[in-house]
Amino acid sequence: MTHLFENYARWDVEIVSGSGTNVVDSSGKDYLDFTSGIGVCNLGHCHPHVVEATTNQLQKIWHTSNLFKSSLQEEVAEKLTLHSIGGSVFFCNSGAEANEAAIKLARKYTGKSKVITFLQSFHGRTFATMAATGQDKVKQGFGSMLETFVHLPYNDVSALKNEIDHETAAVMLEIVQGEGGVHVATEDFIVSVEQLCKENGALLIVDEVQTGIGRTGKPFAYQHYKLSPDIITSAKGLGNGFPTGAMIGKDFLIAAFNPGSHGSTFGGNPIAMTAASATLDLIFDDEFLNEVAEKGEYFKSKLEEIFAPLENFKGIRHKGLMFGVEFSNEVGSMISKLRENGLLALVAGPNVIRFLPPLTVTYGELDAALGIIGGTLLDKQKVTF
CATH class of the missing domain: 3.40.640.10 (Type I PLP-dependent aspartate aminotransferase-like (Major domain))
Incomplete structure (x- = not known):
């Protein structure tokens, strides 16, 4: 029983600690957080x-x-x-x-x-x-x-x-x-x-x-x-x-x-x-911001490689490390499967997956996220959602 108004469609996950791009839930499970608290923790958690x-x-x-x-x-x-x-x-x-x-x-x-x-x-x-x-x-x-x-x-x-x-x-x-x-x-x-x-x-x-x-x-x-x-x-x-x-x-x-x-x-x-x-x-440092732009271009190119062959993939929109990946079908089940496999992402309307990683995300963490995305959503070039 909850004593809270039920105005949020909460996930069945409680995050209890975090450092940088990584967070841990109350059961001890690790995640890559590509939500950043909905674009809030731009320096990652507990910088x-x-x-x-x-x-x-x-x-x-x-x-x-x-x-x-x-x-x-x-x-x-x-x-x-x-x-x-x-x-x-x-x-x-x-x-x-x-x-x-x-x-x-x-x-x-x-x-x-x-x-x-x-x-x-x-x-x-x-x-x-x-x-x-x-x-x-x-x-x-x-x-x-x-x-x-x-x-x-x-x-x-x-x-x-x-x-x-x-x-x-x-x-x-x-x-x-x-x-x-x-x-x-x-x-x-x-x-x-x-x-x-x-x-x-x-x-x-x-x-x-x-x-x-x-x-x-x-x-x-x-x-x-x-x-x-x-x-x-x-x-x-x-x-x-x-x-x-x-x-x-x-x-x-x-x-x-x-x-x-x-x-x-x-x-x-x-x-x-x-x-x-x-x-x-x-x-607000030029070198830091240049790296954000570079990471954004890198992540976009790799996402396109994963999704380009798919019939229901409609395109990627982004600026820096703000991403929307659009499909012809609803993506709610995709978000759930990504979460089950250790990657937190968001929706932006029914057909768009939104990725908002911390601006401090490393290339290694971007690659790890790409691995989860490919492994979760693709099966012999067919989307499993």
Whole structure:
């Protein structure tokens, strides 16, 4: 019997320890974790640098509140703005909260309420971010959504041209739609979105909750394009497992978030900021990020070798170490079989396997995962699911 709400379709596995890419469940079984806590533990589990920093901070102070100045918040904000277009940062506890802050800031700054987002997007499960999300399944059973959110086809410039106008506060998008199937933005689409925002006086919000903090081989995924968003949101990888989120905005937006306009009791908590600072020290390094990109290309090429002969294989979409492998049939049983054989992976919609290994994954671990994938799913060039 459980005393928990059953709002998660939990696997019958409890992870009790981990180091790097490897985790162990309560029965003592080992796994390669290619979920990274859904793109959270970008440095792997219990990274020594992050463990040491947070352990030291735990012995100093855990919480003060945002009534007080915080040199730790200033430290992390400086690292985020130096590696982005931003000028200032608001700290919170999650991606949904970061996106809530972005929506509020855009509406307050522009004085408008219409926000355009895209089908297959995922921005969170609060009422505003649920309304922003372009997937009906997350909205079922909750009644009327908040008004003024419009959802358009992704990578469709003409649809955006027909909808955006001078009453639009913001366009909000993911560079790679993670939960929606690992769909990657095209260059033409991204360039057009920014131009249309400028022409109509709308802000451009880029949701980097899953793609940010090195996941795609850049500090932020928008940096793969000639793009300068007004607001960026970040969370998952920021604290390497310690809950924290951030909204990063350009300097011209600062006055709109005056004292009392928005807040978070636990946002910018000393432990969270220590974890984030230690994480960014390692990830925001050119050599580290180049290796992420190289590993991503290697893994993609090997996955294609495994799956290319299969009739139900439709293709691979990826940026860096963010992968979606699409099939013509549902993949739930594939995920279960991989887990039974020691590899943890995710779905991204019913037909897509999502791989999000730690950015610190070794080539040996990539090869081990490929061995499990091939051995589990292929039998004389026929898929066994």
